[in-house]
Amino acid sequence: MNRLVNIIAVETSPLISEGLAGILNKSGIHCRLSIASSLEEAELLQAKQKHELIIVNPIFLNNNSKLFHSIKSRFERVKWVGLVYALYDQEIISMFDALITASDNPSTVTDTLNKLLDEENGTEQGSLQEILTGREIDVLKLLATGNANKEIADKLNISIHTVISHRKNISQKTGIKSVSGLTIYAVTQKLISIDTIRE
């Protein structure tokens, strides 16, 4: 697996979180781990950047399962992993997609996480590919030469909604969000020439 996986661990014990970081480091999973010290902090991190996995010590769910449910429904794509080293109510444990425990050996931890990541890959096929489709290139060319969403929709005979969805994909694939930035991208990729850019 080559793509970068963003992971949050909600855990206050440095012994545990550093240990987890060490295991991940040797796991072959290409990942970036952020440590949060509360569910709220994890929520903020997640709002700022998409993380695929959130590993949570169930202790944060005690008296706080409402918040957990609301975060869970807000970020549907996220896989939730319980990091268990004490006894918890089955009701709490069942809220997770998978569990790792403090007595797991490193390869078990890695396997558990890889399994979840593979599932995720299956449902999201294609969107990680960074090559633009023909239609996306059409939209990008028109966008870069100064056309508004409505004009693009008319010229390509598609709905504005479709234009917006293409634009979203273009930005996701290229990593560039602003129209002026995408214009430069289009020139670097020789999709448009500099003199077709409308002032």
Place this chain on the structure above:
Amino acid sequence: MFHTKKIYFTPDLKISEIIPDNPYLLLFFEHFGITLPVQDKSLETVCKENGLSLGMVLTFANLFNGVTQVSDPELSFDDTKAIILYLKNSHEFYSGEIYPDILNTIEQMAEVNDSSEMSLVKKFFINYFSEVNEHLDYENKVVFPYVLDLYDQIKNGEHRKKRKEYSVVQYRDQHNDIEEKLDDLKKLLIKYLPQKNDRMLRRKLLYSLFELDYDITVHSQIEEFILIPLVEKMESHLNQSK
């Protein structure tokens, strides 16, 4: 793999010991008017010497070191002036120092890299720079005086005066825009802009962009998690005392 290392500030931490862990903190202290050298002074001592409340500086410093603020920070209305000072000083750093610096590097780059893409990058940045200045100007001339005025009204026990309201939403949108374009520029330089004799200048440019990005990210967090809630508190306080 990258592991986010967080250092929690405590009052007795020596500033000289914490800076090597996160050199960007130099800027943080500058924004509060604290300059080097600091000898072996602790955070607490420096706060006292500069008339800053320790609680507020700790909140800011932890935010700056990547510890995201979740609960309501312990701030009093009396911290208002220092918060505004911090924000104003960072504006001064943006418009008076780092943006002109970046523009200068981009101009040098455009001299050695004569591709049409590079000329577009230069234009992109010039437009972006003027957008940023407009935003900073708006904050300096509208937002900050508004906040300071609220504070004065509280201090003087006045009732809330009717003032033209400014929109906090509009204000947030502008921020996102500034960070987004900065990010676009970094991506273009790293991923797409053709190389033409600009290896060294491009690296310098990217270092500056990362430095700016770091400061601006914290800056908007401070506005979002500290300034805006404080303003809301002041407004409701004034409304209650009607």
